Amino acid sequence: MMxxxxxxxxxxxxxxxxxxxLASRIQLSQxxxxxxxxxxxxxxxxxxxxxxxxxxxxxxxxxxxxxYMPLKHLGYKAIxxxxxxxxxxxxxxRQVVVALALSNRFPxxxxxxxxxxxxxxxxxxxxxLVGGDxxxxxxxxxxxxxxxxxxxxxxxxxxxxxxxxxxxxxxxDLGGAxxxxxxxxxxxxxxxxxxxxxxxxxxxxxxxRQLKPEPRRDIIELLKKMGVKPTSMxxxxxxxxxxxxxxxxxxxxxxxxxxxxxxxxxxxxxxxxDFNLDxxxxxxxxxxxxxxxxxxxxxxxxxxxxxxxLSIIGHMMDAASGYHxxxxxxxxxxxxxxxxxxxxxx
Amino acid sequence: MMxxxxxxxxxxxxxxxxxxxLASRIQLSQxxxxxxxxxxxxxxxxxxxxxxxxxxxxxxxxxxxxxYMPLKHLGYKAIxxxxxxxxxxxxxxRQVVVALALSNRFPxxxxxxxxxxxxxxxxxxxxxLVGGDxxxxxxxxxxxxxxxxxxxxxxxxxxxxxxxxxxxxxxxDLGGAxxxxxxxxxxxxxxxxxxxxxxxxxxxxxxxRQLKPEPRRDIIELLKKMGVKPTSMxxxxxxxxxxxxxxxxxxxxxxxxxxxxxxxxxxxxxxxxDFNLDxxxxxxxxxxxxxxxxxxxxxxxxxxxxxxxLSIIGHMMDAASGYHxxxxxxxxxxxxxxxxxxxxxx
Numbered sequence: 001m002m003x004x005x006x007x008x009x010x011x012x013x014x015x016x017x018x019x020x021x022l023a024s025r026i027q028l029s030q031x032x033x034x035x036x037x038x039x040x041x042x043x044x045x046x047x048x049x050x051x052x053x054x055x056x057x058x059x060x061x062x063x064x065x066x067x068y069m070p071l072k073h074l075g076y077k078a079i080x081x082x083x084x085x086x087x088x089x090x091x092x093x094r095q096v097v098v099a100l101a102l103s104n105r106f107p108x109x110x111x112x113x114x115x116x117x118x119x120x121x122x123x124x125x126x127x128x129l130v131g132g133d134x135x136x137x138x139x140x141x142x143x144x145x146x147x148x149x150x151x152x153x154x155x156x157x158x159x160x161x162x163x164x165x166x167x168x169x170x171x172x173d174l175g176g177a178x179x180x181x182x183x184x185x186x187x188x189x190x191x192x193x194x195x196x197x198x199x200x201x202x203x204x205x206x207x208x209r210q211l212k213p214e215p216r217r218d219i220i221e222l223l224k225k226m227g228v229k230p231t232s233m234x235x236x237x238x239x240x241x242x243x244x245x246x247x248x249x250x251x252x253x254x255x256x257x258x259x260x261x262x263x264x265x266x267x268x269x270x271x272x273x274d275f276n277l278d279x280x281x282x283x284x285x286x287x288x289x290x291x292x293x294x295x296x297x298x299x300x301x302x303x304x305x306x307x308x309x310l311s312i313i314g315h316m317m318d319a320a321s322g323y324h325x326x327x328x329x330x331x332x333x334x335x336x337x338x339x340x341x342x343x344x345x346x
Numbered sequence: 347m348m349x350x351x352x353x354x355x356x357x358x359x360x361x362x363x364x365x366x367x368l369a370s371r372i373q374l375s376q377x378x379x380x381x382x383x384x385x386x387x388x389x390x391x392x393x394x395x396x397x398x399x400x401x402x403x404x405x406x407x408x409x410x411x412x413x414y415m416p417l418k419h420l421g422y423k424a425i426x427x428x429x430x431x432x433x434x435x436x437x438x439x440r441q442v443v444v445a446l447a448l449s450n451r452f453p454x455x456x457x458x459x460x461x462x463x464x465x466x467x468x469x470x471x472x473x474x475l476v477g478g479d480x481x482x483x484x485x486x487x488x489x490x491x492x493x494x495x496x497x498x499x500x501x502x503x504x505x506x507x508x509x510x511x512x513x514x515x516x517x518x519d520l521g522g523a524x525x526x527x528x529x530x531x532x533x534x535x536x537x538x539x540x541x542x543x544x545x546x547x548x549x550x551x552x553x554x555r556q557l558k559p560e561p562r563r564d565i566i567e568l569l570k571k572m573g574v575k576p577t578s579m580x581x582x583x584x585x586x587x588x589x590x591x592x593x594x595x596x597x598x599x600x601x602x603x604x605x606x607x608x609x610x611x612x613x614x615x616x617x618x619x620d621f622n623l624d625x626x627x628x629x630x631x632x633x634x635x636x637x638x639x640x641x642x643x644x645x646x647x648x649x650x651x652x653x654x655x656l657s658i659i660g661h662m663m664d665a666a667s668g669y670h671x672x673x674x675x676x677x678x679x680x681x682x683x684x685x686x687x688x689x690x691x692x
Contacts, residue, residue: 016683034396038596039505040434040580041400041495046392050380054387055477055492057445061484088386099403099490131401133490138407142483144445144490146401149387159385234386250384337362 008108010136018108018134022115026129030094032150033128042130044095049150054085060140068184071110073211074143075117081237082147083125084215084290088235089158091151092220095130096122099144101137114143125217155229157294162232162251166295168314169230169304171219173263174240175279178286179271180210186275205267213290219309220292226303230294239287242337244314245323247295254321257284257314257335260328284325285338354454356482364454364480368461372475376440378496379474388476390441395496400431406486414530417456419557420489421463427583428493429471430561430636434581435504437497438566441476442468445490447483460489471563501575503640508578508597512641514660515576515650517565519609520586521625524632525617526556532621551613559636565655566638572649576640585633588683590660591669593641600667603630603660603681606674630671631684 013021023037035043044051056078058064064074079096086093098118102111122129127147183203200207215235223230232251234243240257248255262283272279295316296304304310314326323335359367369383381389390397402424404410410420425442432439444464448457468475473493529549546553561581569576578597580589586603594601608629618625641662642650650656660672669681 034499035504040431041398041437041493043435043502044397044399045499046395046397048394049392051390051392051397051494052387053390053441053443053477053492053494055443055445055479055490057447057479057481057488057490059447059481059483059488062447062482085386089389091387095399097399097401097492099401099492101403101405101408101488131399133401133403135403135405136408137405137488139485142403142405142447142488142490144401144403144479144488146399146443146445146492147387148397148399153380153391156389158381 006109010102010104010106010108010111013108015134018111025115025119028128028130029126030128032094033130036128036130037132042095042097044148046150050153050156052086052089052091052149052151052156053146054082055144055146056082057142057144059142068188069211071113072117075114076121076212078143078145079118079121080213080215081290082145083121083127084235084237086147086149087215087217087220088233088292089149089151090155090220090230090233091149093125093127093147093149095128095148097131097146098129099133101135101142103137103139103141106141125215157230157233159232159234159247159250162247162253162295162316163297164253164316164318165298166231166316167298167301167304167312168244168255168257168293168295168316169310169312170236170240170263170291170293171216171309172289172291173265173268174236174289174291175272175282175286176206176209176265176268177213177288178282179268180206182275183207183271184210203267203271205265206271210288213288215290216292222309228296228300228303230296233292233294236289236291236293237287239285239338240293241284241335243293245335245337247293248316248323251316252319254317254319254323255314255335256317256324256326258326261311261313263311352455356448356450356452356454356457359454361480364457371461371465374474374476375472376474378440379476382474382476383478388441388443390494392496396499396502398432398435398437398495398497398502399492400428401490401492402428403488403490405488411534414534415557417459418463421460422467422558424489424491425464425467426559426561427636428491429467429473430581430583432493432495433561433563433566434579434638435495435497436501436566436576436579437495439471439473439493439495441474441494443477443492444475445479447481447488449483449485449487452487471561503576503579505578505580505593505596508593508599508641508662509643510599510662510664511644512577512662513644513647513650513658514590514601514603514639514641514662515656515658516582516586516609516637516639517562517655518635518637519611519614520582520635520637521618521628521632522552522555522611522614523559523634524628525614526552528621529553529617530556549613549617551611552617556634559634561636562638568655574642574646574649576642579638579640582635582637582639583633585631585684586639587630587681589639591681591683593639594662594669597662598665600663600665600669601660601681602663602670602672604672607657607659609657
């Protein structure tokens with residue numbers, strides 16, 4: 001990680017000092033946030049809405065490498081991935097609480113950078129950081145974020161509401177975050193081996209996909225504007241194939257995805273080719289795209305088609321039809337979740 | 347840690363397998379839990395109440411030692427300490443979400459034990475485990491719990507509501523959890539050194555205080571029955587002195603605590619003496635008692651006095667009077683937060 005110019009030991013501040021330092025930088029903006037940091041618990045006024053809650057833990061050496069992940073980006077991403085889960089319920093995120101385990105190799109200035117990224121993500125998405133816990137760690141950095149959102153009961157979209165023949169739609173494009181990671185890991189290896197400066201030129205888009213993913217609030221707003229309520233929805237964190245299987249299984253259906261419909265950015269495509277990887281496989285199994293994958297009734301086809309932010313990539317079928325990818329020649333391949341499994345990555 | 351009789355590798359199950367295994371053991375009991383594990387987020391119906399949210403992270407080697415902390419107890423305690431924070435808001439806990447980082451030295455059976463303890467605490471306190479995240483860790487076990495409770499807006503008790511001359515009251519007794527830890531650490535040292543069996547006889551009470559703390563739901567219910575609403579409240583996690591300072595500072599007041607009023611169990615007292623420790627110091631700074639510390643108006647004195655679960659240990663004063671412990675001879679000693687600071691314990 002980058003060494004900040006000054007270094008204040010965490011022990012000089014202590015836990016309470018760190019909490020006060022953080023609290024002083026936070027202004028609550030959500031009318032639903034009644035009480036933030038500084039009591040036994042935060043207090044939220046649900047304002048008549050249902051609450052949705054999600055939690056994610058990211059661990060140094062498993063989910064991120066501080067060798068190429070700046071702390072500010074890491075903080076931003078830690079918040080962003082949780083907000084993505086809230087949007088995937090068709091809800092609006094309003095609060096987050098953050099628990100951190102830090103080792104003493106982190107000075108206060110590093111913690112500041114991490115929080116700067118978190119608070120930037122909070123500001124960008126109108127979310128309040130209302131509570132947390134900070135403790136020490138024997139080794140790496142661990143960040144656990146819990147996000148809370150709100151939605152009217154009737155607006156909430158689950159994974160299990162898809163119906164036979166519904167269209168399968170994904171926002172944005174896929175595989176970019178995965179290819180960004182490949183570039184970062186290659187350049188890290190080169191740098192470690194030779195001391196040469198990493199060559200990240202021309203990879204801006206896929207690097208940003210990996211380092212600073214943006215949850216798709218805009219898609220939730222777009223669908224509302226279009227008058228489309230998805231029948232089921234999930235965010236793409238583990239990879240398209242894995243998420244499509246989740247929707248199909250939860251809804252008791254089969255699913256068919258068309259290879260030639262997969263949205264892949266040209267820079268993702270060309271980088272995959274440079275790495276001798278199949279771009280479609282990267283899109284299917286890469287993960288960390290944080291796009292929204294959802295199903296809509298066929299009657300919504302006219303509203304969806306041609307929208308540059310949305311791709312119709314397949315459709316649901318009865319359960320007996322199974323889960324398949326249809327290749328460019330019409331051949332069927334069983335869809336498998338080969339997504340990135342944090343439990344296997346040790 | 348104890349080795350379970352059979353051993354199934356986590357990688358054999360994978361993250362989704364582990365989630366399914368857990369989900370199959372959970373039945374939602376809270377009418378407010380609309381959707382538990384199995385979607386992008388859990389869904390909660392606040393039922394017209396405000397929501398309170400707290401989070402805690404505990405880290406192996408910092409907060410617990412698996413050498414003497416059975417996994418089932420650890421799971422129980424991880425939930426219990428969060429529920430304690432919810433009760434300290436005078437609210438009722440209803441949901442928890444749990445994020446775990448596990449290293450591959452833990453077999454599936456160990457994770458089962460951990461969850462067994464968590465689910466036992468959930469059952470005992472009528473709380474649903476509605477979501478979580480499970481990932482791998484490079485080294486130790488990390489558990490992050492977020493608890494969500496509910497209360498009518500008017501019932502919520504903050505730290506900052508104490509008034510001058512309010513009585514300072516604490517539930518139960520203090521210092522036991524700390525002395526339990528001393529016994530466990532001594533016996534671990536003996537065991538490590540000589541291979542002799544640990545001698546834990548006669549320490550049941552203080553060991554239970556350390557290994558299986560119970561959040562004081564009963565006190566919240568008792569106060570309601572008595573018609574007493576505390577003016578301020580906090581739970582005793584870092585130590586009485588630290589928590590009393592929190593209440594005083596948040597309320598802009600001073601505080602006086604009387605040494606001879608500190609509730610100390612006889613077994614805590616005698617064990618402290620065996621260790622050549624001052625029992626009062628253990629009560630003031632030991633921490634992890636998870637009792638409730640609160641202030642009440644003087645007009646509530648008749649309702650509180652003589653209750654065996656409650657001790658009036660002091661009173662609030664104007665801010666200029668400062669923060670003091672009054673010793674048995676009437677001498678004043680400045681109250682200092684010497685509570686256990688996880689950031690210093692490295």
